[in-house]
Amino acid sequence: MKLYVIRHCEAEGQAPEACLTMAGKEASERLAEFLQHLNIERVISSPYTRAVQTIQSFVLQNNIPFKLDDRLKERVLSSVDLPDWYEKLQQTYIDKDLKFLGGESSNDAAQRINEVVEELKQSTHMSLAIVTHGNIMSLLLNHFQSDFGFEEWKQLSNPDVIEIEFSNNQTVVNRIWQ
Structure with a gap:
């Protein structure tokens, strides 16, 4: 089975209702074209607007069954504004149980996407796709590649596509978006 893990396109912000930018909308069209040959049978997405808008063209053009799943929404670092959020986020890649006020630890967020x-x-199904967000995507990738951490998270693009192939008790992870 192949699982395509898709990070949303460029958005206007981080709020759940943030829409794609004009560049993000254009990228979602390129993404739809890119995904055409992958024989994706079903798509499960974060309910956040930017994730849904990222995959909308693809599922509509190809009549792909589509479902929302709250477990794919972005990891909440904290419920309060953290001016030094970047450093705090980096710390959560080192201490995976670290939790800030109202937030999730890396382990908590990884558990829900791994479910x-x-x-x-x-x-x-032989070919599925999930549409999610950068931080929680990186936590999923870390589950399969222990060296995937903060520095690798910084290298993810909007959008991005990672193919995870599960076969014969082996898991192979490849970034396929260029």
Whole structure:
């Protein structure tokens, strides 16, 4: 089974209702074209507007079954504004149990996205896609590649596509978006 993990396109902000920028909308069209040949049978997305807008063209053009899943929404670092959020985020890659006020630890967020992936691995589909966000995506990738951390998170693009192939008790992870 192949799972395509898609990071949303460029957005106007971080709020759940933030829409794609004009560049993000253009990128979503390129993404739809890029995904055409992958034979994706089903798409599960974060309910955040930017994630839905990222994949909307693809699912509509190809009549792909589509579902929202709250477990794919972005990881909440804190419920309060953290002026030094970047440094705080970096700390959570070192101490995966570190939690800030009203936020999730890396382990908590990784657990919920990994639940989705484990459920999808049990399906009869051979090619699935999830649409999510950069931080939680990096935590999922860290589950399969322990050296995927803060520096690798910084290298993710908007959008980005990672292919994870599960076969014969082996997992192969490849970045396929150029």
